[in-house]
Amino acid sequence: MSDLYIGLMSGTSLDGIDAALADFSSGKCKVLGFHYIPFSEQLKQQLYQLSQPDHPIYLHDYGRLDHMLGHLFAKASQQLLDKAQIKPEKITAIGCHGLTTHHAPTSDHPFSLQIGDPNVIAEKTGITTISDLRRRDMAVGGQGAPLVPAFHRYFFARHLPVCVVNIGGISNISILKKSEEVLGFDTGPGNTLMDYWINKIQHQPYDKNGAWAASGHVCKVLLSHLKKDTYFQHPPPKSTGKEYFSARWLKQKISRFNDLQAADIQATLCQLTADSISDAIEEYGSECQKIILCGGGSHNHHLKKLLRQNLNRSVETSDAYGIDPDQVEAIAFAWLARQTIHRLPGNLCSATGAKNPVVLGGIYPGKSMCLGGK
Structure with a gap:
């Protein structure tokens, strides 16, 4: 059959x-x-x-x-x-x-x-x-949501413990330990806020390789303000979408930072994605020494650099494990x-x-x- x-x-x-x-x-x-x-x-x-x-x-x-x-x-x-x-x-x-x-x-x-x-x-x-x-x-x-952790457990079972990070518009993680239970949840924005901002300012669909974010400087005050959002404080299970991390959300958050350069806002948004992923892994998957990236955000070189700096452990795309990072969700x-x-x-x-x-x-x-x- x-x-x-x-x-x-x-x-x-x-x-x-x-x-x-x-x-x-x-x-x-x-x-x-x-x-x-x-x-x-x-x-x-x-x-x-x-x-x-x-x-x-x-x-x-x-x-x-x-x-x-x-x-x-x-x-x-x-x-x-x-x-x-x-x-x-x-x-x-x-x-x-x-x-x-x-x-x-x-x-x-x-x-x-x-x-x-x-x-x-x-x-x-x-x-x-x-x-x-x-x-x-x-x-x-x-x-x-998320539904992909069940497939992640099926496909990456030989590599436990491992954390699979899917970075699309929203980021989600699957923490796969040697025990049967899998923890998976949406960590927050992936590409969605960065895509919105570069489209608004430069009329580009996305920040290729994270080059624009890399050209700016992270505003620590803005970053701290963004990270105080209640979504990041909620324990899993949790899921979110562009309905929450929307253009309106961003406009409200940056309304008192009018003096910032546009590239600095992009750099801060990229750091927010990296930090929200890294913080979730450190809190719930600290035993995972291998981080597997998939989704469109896995091609963002600057974002990958930030994740490696934050986590200080192996961070590779799913290519290294036999599956194209752009294909993982469809296969799931x-x-x-x-x-x-x-x-x-x-x-x-x-x-x-x-x-x-x-x-x-x-x-x-x-x-x-x-x-x-x-």
Whole structure:
């Protein structure tokens, strides 16, 4: 029986869609292909507006973008299979994270919303699609995030103890010890604040290699002010998003620092990301002497330098462990789809705070799936 799965991921950076093809037939994860579709500038702007906290949203716009992304996710899957020269009927399922428009795990009525219509994906590809992977965890008291620590435990089990750091728009860590329990949580901003600031000042999508941050000087007073935010004081389990660490959050925090140079603010934001990650590792994962970086932020040379200075231990990208840092999250959602197909839990209670493990997501049958079973 085929044990091939596709994972689809679009993160809080709103840059595009990652599609990964993974083979689990050997009991291990072998990556057979990867494909990336960038979003157009127009779509980026529409998605940015949709995900702004307290921004009025028309249901017509929400539904239109949900449908549009469904088609783009399907296109990414089809192009991935074309590159790998594998027929759709060979794929057991697609795991689609979707694109998060709002994540509110601590509100009076907790919820997490992702768009990218799985009905469209299943119909266009003919492949069974697993989506809406966060809300079942929330139904049993969890935060619906982070979900990747379970995959990190599966993939990096031979290297314990180790800490895996995923730096996307938001940063999250998985502390993998030799004991069974895994601790995973969002540490705070990853690239999101730095991306916003360089886009506002220099009209660039991101700070390549952290060069602009490296050109500035960290303002210790501002850094201390930022680090006093209550999110950093909360113990795990905890998760967050761009709804919290938003443009509005940053504007409020820097409002009394008008005399600072723009590059110094960027340098301070980069230091904030490094410090919030490092502080979390020192407090909860001090026994981990190996730090594995993945996600877009793993390419930020200046950020990596700061992490090495803070932690004084081995800090390497996941390349050194046999998996491309840009592919880890997409592969994780392929693995989560496999868990769902096999009726196995995908959440870790120690990471999300759920009362009990649950099978995640909704199943949207493809052409080869009988409605009565697998």
